[in-house]
Amino acid sequence: MKIAVASGKGGTGKTLVAVNLATVLAADQPTTLLDCDVEAPNDHLFVRPELGEPHVVAKGIPIIDDGRCTGCNACTEACEFGALARIGDRVMVFDELCHGCGRCALVCPSDAIGEVDHPLGVIERGHSSSLEFGHGRLHIGEAMASPIIAELKETTPERDWTILDAPPGTACTVITTLHGVDGVLLVTEPTPFGLHDLRAAVGVVRTLELPAGVVINRDGTGDREVETYCEDEGLPILLRIPFDRRIAETGADAQILVEALPEWRARFVELAQQVKELVS
């Protein structure tokens, strides 16, 4: 089973939920935790895995053979992303705008376009006791995070449980993470910001037709509007985590909650059980 932990709003506690859920599952079943927030990956700070050699993820960007190029402009006209431009006699490639789709090479009538790898980031894997772990890291200054997420997912062997920690937001990186999962846990907080972004995240989950449950973090600090919304939408609230300075402190120091405050283990075991029911 593949379960994504998503949120819409950033900083609601996706990492807290993903890391602790994966930790309790890994105690008795083969489990993998994938940190798909490749722009700001944090799960490794909690899991502290021994990471192996990084594997580079690259996109193929065009390289123009000036000797063969006839200056016909077929490639510059075909590129949907404005990544190719004719400047004087030469076709220039703007690496950061290129999506690596390969259309320019297909359209070139003089076979003047080859391809070179442009690194976007890396994938690293490791494990911490029985928990298998993987994450991606987008290189600083690179824009395209989705190909790293897609490759991270594709190259991860299937196990009983895969927990995917999604990036915040509702854009393409979230879709890439949620594609093909069996269910989604939406983590929110009881604030107007949390509710607004939860609605957006629910929009994504509905579009993808995925079963979803909600975790309310920092419960008790805000109002009841998130709960009313969940009732109206028929979204089950599977766990409430109160605002508690001890939880904040263990989180700040990147400790795993179910290990630092063992009274939380039973709550996350129960959450795992509810997740199983949600996707069955």
Next chain:
Amino acid sequence: MKRIVFLSGKGGTGKTTLAAAFATRVGSLTIVDADVDAANLHLVFCPEVAETGVYVGSKTAVRDSDRCTSCGTCRTTCRFGAVDAKLEIDPLLCEGCGACVTACPADALRLVECPSGEWYIGRAARHPMIGAELYAGEEVSGKLVSVIREKADDVAETKGTDRIAIDGSPGIGCPVIASTTGTQAAVLVTEPSRSGLHDLERILGVVRHFEVPATLIINKADLSEPLAEEIEAFADREDLPVLGRIPYDERVLDALRVGRNPVDDPDSAAGRAMDLAIARLLERLG
């Protein structure tokens, strides 16, 4: 004219709250909500919207089943896995690149434009305000940010505002880069946690990559004194000026909930600390 961007790497550290506080305290300003896939600044300001538009920024491939010979060339050409075994195109995975259109020997594919978000120009807290919301799952968050930033530049010029404040999105990728390029100052907002520090290092790398001078605000600073110290030490090593430490204060949320800015709440310790940090920022901006 100076453009100031609020960024964080990690989500939920308080970018929007600080950007809103800044907007409350600054006289001549244009506000941009550039967190287009989880826009929240309009919840603080409830802008009076004067103009809206639909941004048509992405394309998707569609298949003409009468012409299609089911040869599968589109499936082998697509590098984004958007064509399934039945040769159906998933619009959520389609990048809109048109490689399949070029490759199709039966001329059965074409690209169609699709709406990818909505933008607005309005007025909030005495200032012009521009924002947008990306439709769920769209690819073009960075392009939409660029679109509203161009509009903001036009508005700021027409209205003659001295500054543009941009509330950015979390992360370090496409929309963040679109929010950062061409700005004159970045305010990085972090929180005292290992995650906050880790992501601060990454976002600092991005703003330095684009040669934007950065300052730092440590929000919810008293939630972990040791980590706040560690972050200050990091800032010191990196020559990153710290504008202030904001304490965790439940009055911030209470204020925002009733449409009041925390800096206007004299009993809020966080509000007072934000005021001080903003004064330091304004001093630096000159």
